[in-house]
Amino acid sequence: MKQKQFINGDTNWFECKCGNTPASSGFYPCHPSGVIREPDGDWNGLYVCFDCGNIIDQDTLEIVAHATYAAGLFNADYFSQSEFLRR
Numbered sequence: 001m002k003q004k005q006f007i008n009g010d011t012n013w014f015e016c017k018c019g020n021t022p023a024s025s026g027f028y029p030c031h032p033s034g035v036i037r038e039p040d041g042d043w044n045g046l047y048v049c050f051d052c053g054n055i056i057d058q059d060t061l062e063i064v065a066h067a068t069y070a071a072g073l074f075n076a077d078y079f080s081q082s083e084f085l086r087r
């Protein structure tokens, strides 16, 4: 059985295994696939590490999965299209 893995920090301050924190690349609400989404309605409390793609349960800090390659591509595009335009 695969051992559970957790990030450091607490529910208000994530510190990913890769070194990412909210002050650097940050974490974003995501689908189970790792695709970034708005934290509305049926959101399940998952965050994706923008640097390494770890998918984190916000309540337990468990690394529940890793973003798919396709999700990573989508997310890179998400920021080139929305985040930069918002600044």
Ligand SMILES: [Zn+2]
Pocket (backbone or CB within 6 Å): 016, 017, 018, 019, 020, 049, 050, 051, 052, 053, 054
């Ligand atoms: Zn990470």
